[in-house]
Amino acid sequence: MSAWLEITDLHANVGDKPILKGLSLSINAGEVHVIMGPNGSGKSTLSNVLCGDPRYEVTAGAVAFKGRDLLTMNVEERARAGIFLAFQNPIEIPGVSMSTFMKYALNAKRKAAGLKEYDAVSFMKHIKIRAQALEITDEMLKRPVNVGFSGGEKKRLETFQMAVLEPDFCILDEMDSGLDVDAVKVAGNGVKIMRSPERSFLVISHNIGFLHEQIRPDYVHILVNGRVVENGGAELLDEVRANGFARFQKGTAA
Amino acid sequence: MAEDKISALDAVSGDAYKYGFVTDIEAETAPKGLNEDIIRFISAKKGEPDWLLDFRLKAYRHWIGLTEPRWAKVDYPPIDYQDIYYYSAPKSAKEPKTLDDVDPELLKTYDKLGVPLHERAMLAGVAVDAVFDSVSVATTFREKLAKQGIIFCSISEAVKAHPDLVREYLGSVVPYTDNFFACLNAAVFSDGTFVYIPKGVRCPMELSTYFRINAKKTGQFERTLIVADDDSYVSYLEGCTAPQRDENQLHAAIVEIIVKDRAEVKYSTVQNWFPGDKDGKGGIYNFVTKRGLCAGYKSKLSWTQVETGSAVTWKYPSCVLKGDYSTGEFYSVAITNNYQQADTGTKMIHLGKNTSSTIISKGISAGRSQNTYRGLVRVAPAADNARNFSQCDSLLIGDKCGAHTLPVMVDGNPTASVEHEATTSKISEEQLFYCRQRGLGAEEAVSLIVNGFCKDVMQKLPMEFAIEATRLVAVTLEGSVG
Numbered sequence: 001m002s003a004w005l006e007i008t009d010l011h012a013n014v015g016d017k018p019i020l021k022g023l024s025l026s027i028n029a030g031e032v033h034v035i036m037g038p039n040g041s042g043k044s045t046l047s048n049v050l051c052g053d054p055r056y057e058v059t060a061g062a063v064a065f066k067g068r069d070l071l072t073m074n075v076e077e078r079a080r081a082g083i084f085l086a087f088q089n090p091i092e093i094p095g096v097s098m099s100t101f102m103k104y105a106l107n108a109k110r111k112a113a114g115l116k117e118y119d120a121v122s123f124m125k126h127i128k129i130r131a132q133a134l135e136i137t138d139e140m141l142k143r144p145v146n147v148g149f150s151g152g153e154k155k156r157l158e159t160f161q162m163a164v165l166e167p168d169f170c171i172l173d174e175m176d177s178g179l180d181v182d183a184v185k186v187a188g189n190g191v192k193i194m195r196s197p198e199r200s201f202l203v204i205s206h207n208i209g210f211l212h213e214q215i216r217p218d219y220v221h222i223l224v225n226g227r228v229v230e231n232g233g234a235e236l237l238d239e240v241r242a243n244g245f246a247r248f249q250k251g252t253a254a
Numbered sequence: 255m256a257e258d259k260i261s262a263l264d265a266v267s268g269d270a271y272k273y274g275f276v277t278d279i280e281a282e283t284a285p286k287g288l289n290e291d292i293i294r295f296i297s298a299k300k301g302e303p304d305w306l307l308d309f310r311l312k313a314y315r316h317w318i319g320l321t322e323p324r325w326a327k328v329d330y331p332p333i334d335y336q337d338i339y340y341y342s343a344p345k346s347a348k349e350p351k352t353l354d355d356v357d358p359e360l361l362k363t364y365d366k367l368g369v370p371l372h373e374r375a376m377l378a379g380v381a382v383d384a385v386f387d388s389v390s391v392a393t394t395f396r397e398k399l400a401k402q403g404i405i406f407c408s409i410s411e412a413v414k415a416h417p418d419l420v421r422e423y424l425g426s427v428v429p430y431t432d433n434f435f436a437c438l439n440a441a442v443f444s445d446g447t448f449v450y451i452p453k454g455v456r457c458p459m460e461l462s463t464y465f466r467i468n469a470k471k472t473g474q475f476e477r478t479l480i481v482a483d484d485d486s487y488v489s490y491l492e493g494c495t496a497p498q499r500d501e502n503q504l505h506a507a508i509v510e511i512i513v514k515d516r517a518e519v520k521y522s523t524v525q526n527w528f529p530g531d532k533d534g535k536g537g538i539y540n541f542v543t544k545r546g547l548c549a550g551y552k553s554k555l556s557w558t559q560v561e562t563g564s565a566v567t568w569k570y571p572s573c574v575l576k577g578d579y580s581t582g583e584f585y586s587v588a589i590t591n592n593y594q595q596a597d598t599g600t601k602m603i604h605l606g607k608n609t610s611s612t613i614i615s616k617g618i619s620a621g622r623s624q625n626t627y628r629g630l631v632r633v634a635p636a637a638d639n640a641r642n643f644s645q646c647d648s649l650l651i652g653d654k655c656g657a658h659t660l661p662v663m664v665d666g667n668p669t670a671s672v673e674h675e676a677t678t679s680k681i682s683e684e685q686l687f688y689c690r691q692r693g694l695g696a697e698e699a700v701s702l703i704v705n706g707f708c709k710d711v712m713q714k715l716p717m718e719f720a721i722e723a724t725r726l727v728a729v730t731l732e733g734s735v736g
Contacts, residue, residue, distance in 0.1 A: 055683060076690045076691075076694060076695050080693045087688065093706055095709035096702055096703070101702070104692075108693040165692065165693070
C-alpha cells in the first residue's frame with residue numbers, strides 16, 4: 001500500500017545538470033513534513049518538480065499522489081488535483097487584481113472537480129472570511145498580484161491564496177524568509193488554521209525557530225546532494241541547530 | 255467584471271473563428287472593376303443628387319493619379335483594384351420599413367453575431383444602425399432619438415433627408431485628397447452612418463453600428479460622419495465581425511467627426527474581422543482613415559480601439575485640436591497573432607492654445623505577427639501651452655513576433671510640453687508557471703496576463719464592449735502558447 005504522496009527514486013535535471021539524484025519520500029494525509037538541507041541540495045527543485053515546472057526535466061523515478069501518477073500530469077492538472085506551492089519569490093502580474101486572479105483560479109479548480117463555478121456573491125463570501133483571518137485588506141485584494149507589495153505582504157498573500165484554494169497538499173518554499181517576527185507569526189498562523197487530517201504540508205525552511213514554534217512538524221527530512229539522507233522527528237531540528245548539516249554531508253559528496 | 259471575463263472565456267474555448275459563416279443572400283452587384291460608369295452606377299442606384307455624384311467623380315479622377323502608399327510596416331500582395339466589386343446590396347432588403355421586412359436570413363446572421371436588435375436592443379439600451387454589406391437594413395430607436403432632434407441614420411438616407419448637413423460636413427475633415435484609400439472611399443463609398451447631435455443635447459444612449467462584410471469579393475467602403483453641435487455629447491460604438499473565407503478582402507473606410515464648442519464625442523471600436531488562418535491565408539485588409547476635428551472651444555474627442563482582427567491593419571484615428579482648450583485622447587489595444595500585421599497609432603495635431611492630448615497604446619504580438627505603433631504629435635507654432643502625454647507599451651508572446659514603436663514629435667512651440675514613455679516586455683515563463691500552479695490553463699493564463707496589460711485601455715470602453723473585448727483577447731491569442 002503506497003502512501004498518500006509517494007516519491008520514489010526521483011531524478012531531475014535543470015538543463016544538463018542533475019539536481020535530484022534518487023530522492024524518496026512518503027507523506028500521508030494530515031502530516032506536516034519539513035525538508036532541510038544545505039544550499040544547493042535540491043529543496044526548491046523538489047518543490048518545483050512536484051508542481052510540474054516545465055523548466056525541470058524528470059529523468060527517472062516516480063511520484064504517486066492520491067493514487068495518480070503525478071508525473072504524467074501538467075502544471076494546472078496537478079494544481080487542480082490539490083497541489084499548491086507557496087512561492088519563495090511570488091511573481092508579479094500587472095493589471096490583474098488578486099481577487100480576479102483568485103476567482104479564475106478557484107473556478108478553474110471547481111470546474112475541474114465538476115462543481116458549479118462560483119458567482120460574484122458566493123466568491124466574495126468565500127474570500128472575505130479568509131482575508132479577514134489573514135489580515136488581508138480589501139485594498140490588497142484590489143491591487144495587482146504581487147505588484148508593489150512588501151516581502152511580508154507577498155508571503156501573507158501566498159498564505160491567503162492557499163486558504164482560498166484549499167489544497168490537499170501545500171508546499172511552502174521558504175515562506176518565512178525575509179519576514180520580520182510579526183510577519184512570520186501571521187504566516188505561521190495561516191498554516192495552523194489550515195492544518196487538518198485531510199491536508200498535508202511540505203515545508204522548506206532554514207528557520208528552526210519558525211519550524212519549532214509555528215510549524216511543529218511531524219517529520220523532518222535532511223536533503224543533501226539531491227537525496228534524503230536522514231529521516232526523523234522534530235528532534236532533528238535541534239540537532240541541525242546545534243551541529244549544522246556536517247554529519248549528514250559525510251560521504252555524500254557529489 | 256471578473257465574472258464576465260470568466261464566462262466569456264468559457265464561451266470561446268471552442269474552435270477558431272466562431273463568426274466564420276457566410277449568409278446566403280443573393281447580392282445585386284455592379285460589374286467588377288472601377289471606372290466612371292461604375293461610379294455613376296453606384297450613385298444612380300442610390301438615387302443621389304448631382305453634387306454627390308460630382309464629389310465622387312472628382313475623387314475618382316484624383317485617385318487615378320495616386321499611388322498606393324507603401325510606407326507602413328505591412329506586407330501584402332498587390333491589390334488589383336479592377337478585380338473588385340464596388341457595389342453590392344442584399345436583394346431583398348431594398349426598402350425595409352420595419353424589422354419584419356428584413357430578410358430572415360439576415361436577422362439570423364445578426365442573431366449569431368449577437369447584434370442586439372429587437373428587445374435585446376431595448377434591454378441593452380443600444381440603438382443599432384446595422385450595416386449589411388452596402389445597404390443599411392434595420393434601424394431602431396430612431397423615433398426616440400428624433401424627439402431630441404438627434405439624427406442617426408444611414409448616410410444614404412441622410413443625403414436625402416438632410417442634404418444640407420451632409421453637404422456641409424462630408425469631406426470637411428478627411429478631404430478626398432487626403433490619401434489613396436480615403437480618396438478611393440470618397441469615389442465609391444457604399445453606405446455608412448450619419449449622426450447629428452443638436453446643440454445642448456446629451457445623447458441618451460450609446461449609438462452602435464455593427465458592420466459586416468459579406469458578399470464575396472466585395473470591397474467594403476463605409477463612410478461615417480458624426481457631427482456634435484455645441485454643448486452636445488455622444489458615445490458611439492463600432493463593432494465588426496466578418497465571415498471566414500479564403501480570399502483577402504479590401505476594406506477602406508472613413509470616419510469623420512466634427513466636435514463643436516464644449517461638445518464631446520467618445521468613439522469606441524472593437525474590431526475583430528477575420529485575420530486569416532494560422533498560416534496567414536485569407537483575412538481582411540483594413541485600410542481606414544479616421545479623423546476628428548475638435549473645432550471649438552473645449553471640444554473633446556476620445557478614440558478607444560481594440561484591434562484584434564484583420565490580416566493587415568493600417569489605421570490612425572487622429573484628432574485635430576483646433577479649438578482652444580480642446581482635448582484629444584487615443585486609447586488603443588492592438589493584438590496580433592499568427593501572421594497578422596498591424597500598423598496603427600494616432601496623430602494629435604495641436605493647433606489651438608492650451609490644447610491637450612493623451613495617447614495610451616498597448617500592443618500585443620504573438621505568433622509570427624508584426625505590430626507597429628506609429629504616432630505623430632505635432633504642436634503648431636500658435637499652440638501655446640499645448641500638452642501631450644504618450645505611453646506606448648508592447649508585450650511579446652513567444653520569440654517569432656515583432657513589436658515596433660515609431661513615435662514622431664514635432665514641437666513648434668516653446669511653451670508646449672510633450673512627453674513620451676515606452677516599454678517592451680514579454681510574458682515570462684515564471685508568470686505562466688505561477689498562474690498555472692494556481693490551476694489556470696496556459697491559454698487562460700496568457701489571456702489573463704494580457705487583459706491585465708491592457709487594463710488601462712479596456713477600462714475606457716463602455717461596459718458591454720469591455721466584455722466583448724475581453725472575450726476577443728482570449729480568442730485572438732488562442733494557440734499562442736504551448
